[in-house]
Amino acid sequence: MGRVEKDLQGETLELSFGPQHPATHGTLQIVMELDGEVVLNVEPHIGFLHTGFEKLAEHMSYNQFVTVTDRMNYLSPLSNNIGFSLAAEKLFGIEIPMRGQYIRVLMAELSRIGDHLVAVGTAAMDLGAMTVFLYGFREREKLYDLFEWATGARLTTSYTRVGGLMADLPEDFPDAVLKWAEQFPKTIDEIEKMLSHNRIFQDRTYDIGVISKEDVLKYSLTGPVARASGINYDLRKDMPYSSYEDFEFEVPIGENGDAYDRYLVRMEEMRQSVGIVKQVLANLPDGEVNIDPESKLTLPGKDEVYTTIEGLIHHFEVTMENKGILPPVAEVYMGTESPNGELGFYIVSNGEREPYRVRIRPPSFINYTIFKKLMKGAMFSDVVSNLGSLNIIAGELDR
Amino acid sequence: MSEFTEKIAAKFPDEILEGPEMESENAISVKSDKILAVLEYCRSDAGMKFEFLTDLTAVDFLEFDSPKRIAVIYILRNMKNMQNLIVRAFLSDDEEIDTASDIWHSAEWLEREVWDLFGVKFKGHPNLKRILMPDDYEGHPLRKDYPLKGRGERDSFKIIQRDRERY
Numbered sequence A: 001m002g003r004v005e006k007d008l009q010g011e012t013l014e015l016s017f018g019p020q021h022p023a024t025h026g027t028l029q030i031v032m033e034l035d036g037e038v039v040l041n042v043e044p045h046i047g048f049l050h051t052g053f054e055k056l057a058e059h060m061s062y063n064q065f066v067t068v069t070d071r072m073n074y075l076s077p078l079s080n081n082i083g084f085s086l087a088a089e090k091l092f093g094i095e096i097p098m099r100g101q102y103i104r105v106l107m108a109e110l111s112r113i114g115d116h117l118v119a120v121g122t123a124a125m126d127l128g129a130m131t132v133f134l135y136g137f138r139e140r141e142k143l144y145d146l147f148e149w150a151t152g153a154r155l156t157t158s159y160t161r162v163g164g165l166m167a168d169l170p171e172d173f174p175d176a177v178l179k180w181a182e183q184f185p186k187t188i189d190e191i192e193k194m195l196s197h198n199r200i201f202q203d204r205t206y207d208i209g210v211i212s213k214e215d216v217l218k219y220s221l222t223g224p225v226a227r228a229s230g231i232n233y234d235l236r237k238d239m240p241y242s243s244y245e246d247f248e249f250e251v252p253i254g255e256n257g258d259a260y261d262r263y264l265v266r267m268e269e270m271r272q273s274v275g276i277v278k279q280v281l282a283n284l285p286d287g288e289v290n291i292d293p294e295s296k297l298t299l300p301g302k303d304e305v306y307t308t309i310e311g312l313i314h315h316f317e318v319t320m321e322n323k324g325i326l327p328p329v330a331e332v333y334m335g336t337e338s339p340n341g342e343l344g345f346y347i348v349s350n351g352e353r354e355p356y357r358v359r360i361r362p363p364s365f366i367n368y369t370i371f372k373k374l375m376k377g378a379m380f381s382d383v384v385s386n387l388g389s390l391n392i393i394a395g396e397l398d399r
Numbered sequence B: 001m002s003e004f005t006e007k008i009a010a011k012f013p014d015e016i017l018e019g020p021e022m023e024s025e026n027a028i029s030v031k032s033d034k035i036l037a038v039l040e041y042c043r044s045d046a047g048m049k050f051e052f053l054t055d056l057t058a059v060d061f062l063e064f065d066s067p068k069r070i071a072v073i074y075i076l077r078n079m080k081n082m083q084n085l086i087v088r089a090f091l092s093d094d095e096e097i098d099t100a101s102d103i104w105h106s107a108e109w110l111e112r113e114v115w116d117l118f119g120v121k122f123k124g125h126p127n128l129k130r131i132l133m134p135d136d137y138e139g140h141p142l143r144k145d146y147p148l149k150g151r152g153e154r155d156s157f158k159i160i161q162r163d164r165e166r167y
Helices: A053-057 A062-069 A077-092 A098-126 A130-151 A173-183 A185-195 A199-205 A213-218 A224-228 A259-283 A302-307 A309-319 A363-368 A371-375 A382-390 A394-398 B003-011 B035-044 B107-118
Strands: A013-017 A029-035 A038-045 A329-338 A341-350 A357-361 B027-031 B052-060 B070-078 B083-091 B096-098 B121-123
Touching: A038 A371, A038 A382, A053 A062, A053 A357, A062 A077, A077 A098, A077 A329, A077 A341, A098 A130, A098 A185, A098 A259, A098 A382, A130 A173, A130 A185, A173 A185, A173 A259, A185 A259, A199 A259, A199 A382, A224 A259, A224 A341, A259 A382, A302 A309, A329 B052, A329 B083, A341 A363, A341 B052, A341 B070, A357 B052, A363 A382, A363 A394, A363 B107, A371 A382, B003 B027, B003 B035, B003 B083, B027 B035, B035 B070, B035 B083, B035 B096, B052 B107, B083 B096, B107 B121
Parallel strands: B027 B083, B096 B121
Antiparallel strands: A013 A029, A029 A038, A329 A341, A341 A357, B052 B070, B070 B083
């Protein structure tokens, strides 16, 4: 006699998932209470990557903080750069020239594609489909080559400045992007072929992690997660910024709000982004990318700095600690549609060189609040389906 | 004052405060006592309909001329006309504020973050504990009187000694 006869009913198992686990895609911990394969309760623990970005911001000038925003959502650093610069420009009350705005749209949409490729690829990889991840990364690698060409870095792009961009695009860059955009939809087709009608993938995502329309409002969800639940809400359409109103694109909406719909929404968003990229390239205006250097907010051209005394003085006035133009005493909130949802910056300025307070509204953090509700009573195998479809990025989650 | 902040001022005349002087659009400063009533009015009144809690955070107005030190900031959004409304609720160090997590579930974690980084206590919060900083951490780092480089936390890390001779 022994083990077999012992009554095992009523015993639950506590299982810790992460902080070091490949399916967390970062550093987060989930402590689960399991009854067999049924998850009774989950307790997410976060903060392992907390690096105090908001505190750092209070000790940096507006342009210096752009470098920190690279490290938030590390799958689409350019979106973060653009989001912060737009908020700071709203504070200063300036608008950059059309060419600069169009280039920002171009970069934001390329980042969105790169982010969704990883989101779909890793979500599928956690469910056992390794090839999707590799096909996605092949395309992302090409994208990163383009980013490196334009910004000088693959990840730490820091491409925007308050009042413009670090530099205009390289001469042949638009043609290279167009060439890439022509061949990219083939990869979307390949991924869809592998996943959309794949029985295993469907079984593990159909009706898993269903989010109702009411919950979207209750939990302040944004981005693909909200749209998959049937909420027509996209800041690019609803509160256009950086000339998004000039472009035609559709906002894909889901019906069921499950993990499968979130996958479908991301796939369709990539197609729409390719369309926007092509429109930008076809209509890219000529001219400057930065606001007039006479505003003493952006740096003068290097040819001026090296050859004229006025240019040199101007350069110093912008970069020296006690010079440069100062923002008004004000507060602003600016939200942008980042690949994961609404990335917002709330800035309070007391008129000095450094912001008084910068609050980052991280889409991952707020989308993650619903995870506990999704997992209650779900099966153990749904953890990775839900986690992957919400696309939690730890760098942004903890800041 | 915008159309919406005027409505709030007309509905809750005793709650309105003179906030710190700064430019802003569609923002209102209120006392923290009846914050839930104000938020519920903003959310459900037919003329307001700010039903989406975009963000919840706090600002330490220590260096401003402010009625009270801490402001809890609610950024609300009307999903129909896409307007933002900023409600600032002021409280001093020894005061508590009601939790908004019954109205918006997303406030639960956001309020935990505000407690963690600013030390604002939320009355009736289901699970008010630290979220980003370690559980045994002391102090609230986003307060203005908290130094950037910390209060010596780094020096208190345990240093591991080699106790064996190398062979």
